[in-house]
Amino acid sequence: MKRVVFVRDKTNKHSIRALLAAYEKWFPEKDYYVLTPQDAFEFLKEDDLALFSFLTGTSSAYIDYVTKLKEKLPKINTVCGGAHPSARSEDMLEYFDGVCAGEGEESIKDIIEMAHSGRVEGIITGKKVLNLDEYRVFPRKMVSLGPIEIVRGCPSGCAYCQTPQLFRGRLRHRSIDFIVEEIKFALSRKGFADVRFIAPDASSYQYNKGINLEAIEGLLYNVRSTIGTKGKLFYGTFPSELDPSGVSKELVDLLVKYCDNKQIVLGLQSASYYMQKIMHRRSGLAETEKAIELLLNKNFEIVVDLIFGLPYETEETYEETYKFIEKWKGRVTIHSHPFDPLPGSRWQYEKSTEVPAKLVKAVKSLEGIGRVFGRVIKDKEKVCRI
Ligand code: SF4
Structure with missing residues (x-):
């Protein structure tokens, strides 16, 4: 079973929080990890799934980060989402294996299922959340x-x-x-x-x-x-x-x-x-x-x-x-x-x-x-x- 690692920094913590709450809804029994980019770099292994979310302002830093991560762990499965990848999904595929274009709460389910049955690759079109009340604001398994x-x-x-x-x-x-x-x-x-x-x-x-x-x-x-x-x-x-x-x-x-x-x-x-x-x-x-x-x-x-x-x-x-x-x-x-x-x-x-x-x-x-x-x-x- 792949380990699921959310990479969180101070600029994406609100998006990651929403994703954690959604992850817990879809996979209440499954564990996950939330790490800073620095800690994740040491922690991640080849068969992990690393999830990223970023804005345009930090896109260069994340591209740089994932390029180095891939040099270290060529087979690791990396997926990004957020405002910048949603607008530049094709470009992001040069660096990440998968890109979620659009809202992440429903798509995280598809992404995790794809990862557990193989590998996440290509563009995943984010499904629009019609009712925000279907997703908690705060995850329950960790304090965020x-x-x-x-x-x-x-x-x-x-x-x-x-x-x-x-x-x-x-x-x-x-x-x-x-x-x-x-x-x-x-x-x-x-x-x-x-x-x-x-x-x-x-x-x-x-x-x-x-x-x-x-x-x-x-x-x-x-x-x-x-x-x-x-x-x-x-x-x-x-x-x-x-x-x-x-x-x-x-x-x-x-x-x-x-x-x-x-x-x-x-x-x-x-x-x-x-x-x-x-x-x-x-x-x-x-x-x-x-x-x-x-x-x-x-x-x-x-x-x-x-x-x-x-x-x-x-x-x-x-x-x-x-x-x-x-x-x-x-x-x-x-x-x-x-x-x-x-x-x-x-x-x-x-x-x-x-x-x-x-x-x-x-x-x-x-x-x-x-x-x-x-x-x-x-x-x-x-x-x-x-
Ligand atoms: S479109 Fe809405 S969110 Fe964007 S700058 Fe205008 S008022 Fe603000």
Whole structure:
């Protein structure tokens, strides 16, 4: 019988957690191993199955890793999945024996069965999970706690983002009862105190042709009642931001009433109306500024995500972002990201534009007052470690 080894690093721990929970559902009697890349390198043997999941940022590191692993163990069976392999499955077959393109919870069953009856090879098309409640958030055989995925998919279709292509079709949501059960389990384990959610847009929970405040309040009320004073509840902040169009006075009141976070993350990306339009974002500058006002009135700290170097930016569009930064200087914090043409996104083959020196300087000037983090220009030499 092949040993099944999940290779986990700090960047893929949420995906691996979901896979472990799914593995336990399909194979309750079978054991598995979860190891860091370094430990796995020493531990793995020729007849093992090594499973990987990664994003574009760590793809080079994983390709390098598996190349070395194959030099050491030529017959080992390696399979990868995740956002990057899903978008570049053919390319990944050069390095891995098998590639899961799409969602992994159902496909892990096929992969393990294939491995036990021989070898996993080729592209396995991931099956879409129709009902998220069929899969636990947390595995039970080992302690792996973390944020809870409440929504899969996004009502927006931003051109630079992988999510719309990765999770096509209608949004899927975990039910409140299911989420509460998982939280009760997590609370029974040592070390779980903060409830955080994973959602491309936290305000899209039970989205139904618009923001569903009733469902959001139901979620927050029930989670708050479950954790009482034993834990903290975070919503609209890392690892799930809020789309500004979802922020209303009523939503802000819910945040004040039920949540512990003082910080809210809003996605703007560019302050230009033209850019918002061609990126197909749901909300633009007007919605963002309205959301900022509402949140500042209740003393939230605001982090605004901006992307620098987006394709099709012009001097005029950059000027609008410059004005936004100057206008809100000292009152909001900017999280800056350099544009990265992510595989699978609509802008995957587009080139970055040059960010005007005036704008770079404006962003840098925020460093002195602690109102910016992240990078404006992509560091070409930087390789993400695993
Ligand atoms: S709102 Fe966020 S998750 Fe949704 S498509 Fe846009 S960038 Fe992606």
